[in-house]
Amino acid sequence: MKKFTILVVLSVLLSVQFAAAQDDAPQAGSSGLGDPYFPDLGNGGYDAEHYTISLIWDDETNNIEATTTVLAKANLDLITFNLDFGGFDIEHVLVDGTEATFTREERELAITPATPLRQDETFEVMVSYNGVPGEDVSDYYDVFARGWMRYPSGVYVASEPDGAAYWYPVNDHPLDKASYTFIITVPDAYTAAANGQLVSMVDNDDPTTTFTWEARDEMASYLATVNIAEFTEVTAAGPHDLPIRHYFPADKTDELTETFANFSDIIAYFETIIGPYPFEAAGAAVADVRLSFALETQTLILFGSDIALGRSGAEEVIAHELAHQWFGNSVSLAQWKDIWLNEGFATYLSMLWLEHSEGQNELLRQMNAYYTYLARSRRSTAPANPPQDNLFNDGVYLRGAWALHALRLSVGDAIFFDILRTYYDRFKYSNATTADFISVASEVSGEDQSDLLHGWLLDDKIPPKPKQTFKP
Ligand code: TRP
Ligand code: ZN
Numbered sequence: 001m002k003k004f005t006i007l008v009v010l011s012v013l014l015s016v017q018f019a020a021a022q023d024d025a026p027q028a029g030s031s032g033l034g035d036p037y038f039p040d041l042g043n044g045g046y047d048a049e050h051y052t053i054s055l056i057w058d059d060e061t062n063n064i065e066a067t068t069t070v071l072a073k074a075n076l077d078l079i080t081f082n083l084d085f086g087g088f089d090i091e092h093v094l095v096d097g098t099e100a101t102f103t104r105e106e107r108e109l110a111i112t113p114a115t116p117l118r119q120d121e122t123f124e125v126m127v128s129y130n131g132v133p134g135e136d137v138s139d140y141y142d143v144f145a146r147g148w149m150r151y152p153s154g155v156y157v158a159s160e161p162d163g164a165a166y167w168y169p170v171n172d173h174p175l176d177k178a179s180y181t182f183i184i185t186v187p188d189a190y191t192a193a194a195n196g197q198l199v200s201m202v203d204n205d206d207p208t209t210t211f212t213w214e215a216r217d218e219m220a221s222y223l224a225t226v227n228i229a230e231f232t233e234v235t236a237a238g239p240h241d242l243p244i245r246h247y248f249p250a251d252k253t254d255e256l257t258e259t260f261a262n263f264s265d266i267i268a269y270f271e272t273i274i275g276p277y278p279f280e281a282a283g284a285a286v287a288d289v290r291l292s293f294a295l296e297t298q299t300l301i302l303f304g305s306d307i308a309l310g311r312s313g314a315e316e317v318i319a320h321e322l323a324h325q326w327f328g329n330s331v332s333l334a335q336w337k338d339i340w341l342n343e344g345f346a347t348y349l350s351m352l353w354l355e356h357s358e359g360q361n362e363l364l365r366q367m368n369a370y371y372t373y374l375a376r377s378r379r380s381t382a383p384a385n386p387p388q389d390n391l392f393n394d395g396v397y398l399r400g401a402w403a404l405h406a407l408r409l410s411v412g413d414a415i416f417f418d419i420l421r422t423y424y425d426r427f428k429y430s431n432a433t434t435a436d437f438i439s440v441a442s443e444v445s446g447e448d449q450s451d452l453l454h455g456w457l458l459d460d461k462i463p464p465k466p467k468q469t470f471k472p
Contacts, residue, residue, distance in 0.1 A: 026116035029081035031108050033173045037336045037388045040108065041162060042173025043082040046072045053168050054183035056208070057228060059190065062150040065130040068168045071122065078117040084165035084172035085109040088131035096123050106138070107165050127169045134166050151289040153249070154190070154229030156302055158295045161336055161391065164221040174220035174332040175431055182213040184226055191231040193247040193285050195224060195299050215299065217279045218429065220332050225297035227285040239268040243281045249288040252305065256286055259308050266319050269356055270326060270349065273417055274424050278330035296324030296346070316350050323349035326424055334431040339391045340383035340457065341432060344400015351401060364468060367405055370398040371465050384434045384457035403456035406463070410452060411445045412471030419444045
């Protein structure tokens, strides 16, 4: 007891001292945001507000000559701060136009401005660098995203969860979303497409063209993308004048236009069940390479041509990635461990689209197939407790979807869709946790849903399959 009191007194004293120190001396911003799975992802001490990424790409070497400017706001008086950034030769780092000193260890770039930054001050960090993205850097967390990827006919960028720092200096965590400008210069034959809207296309004196894209809606760093190839732009009419523009490999435009024919209908359907599409534009960029994946890059979804073509499941993947615009991109996770909030939701919403477009039997057929698979699988984990090095395992997707399905069967359709809408509305353009979802589910249904959801989300063993009768 006594020991305890002494400890308390001591820690109060220490924290008073610490607070005093904080008042007068500028601090170092931390090198991470404390994500339990990725403690060094992101940085403390400031909030990034806007990134301007300006680069010249060489198609022969895949070299980029780049300048990224980060507009940020200090959260405290800062003597040094970090950006996440791996690879490249860094030429200069300027803070508010003045040369700053910097050091680098792995993916942590530590910057010391000539004069400390004041709390609440907005400042601008400009980093100029060049090199081949991803060269001479080790995989930091050994997860599968490496950011900027060269393939025979172009470039795609896929960074989830930690690849953004391999092509631009960044506060690399979804907790710090920002808006972006991309100024991309490519040889004349190519088109560069990025998030947001194309605001200018300038044919330079040398044989290059500069494409400027503005992404006004804030986004998580892993959702930033640039796609370079010989593309044809295909536009379509979205609901309520939402601009839709797809970037398809020029020689596959007809087939792909067909694959993406109901893109707009899927958006309109999700709007009826969740809420208005959250961003300024929508569309797909198809990389002409066998990627065997798609990524929900904000407003410009990345598909490998193998996923988009000649596979009967393409529509389901399109619905999945579109669903991420609401769940994942607008409502973002606050920690990577909660990845099921992205993947389980997107998977179930793609099932809801199938139910809507093909009938309830189609949903049941798929959910039953998932259950059978999960009950046998030894690699699928509980959705809300995936291993750090296997975040995207089947349990996250399929059992995550089953968690929502089980909730729906238990509370009935009216309450279930009310839960979805309320959760979305409360956390849109922001971040949420599993606990946030469970508390909305309990609040809206008027019953504690933690037992049901913990069973589906956290138990090692999948719960028994419920009887699938739908209540209104
Ligand atoms: N989020 C992707 C999906 O919709 C999967 C994914 C995770 C991914 N990390 C990636 C895709 C990196 C491409 C690159 O399921
Ligand atoms: Zn997904």
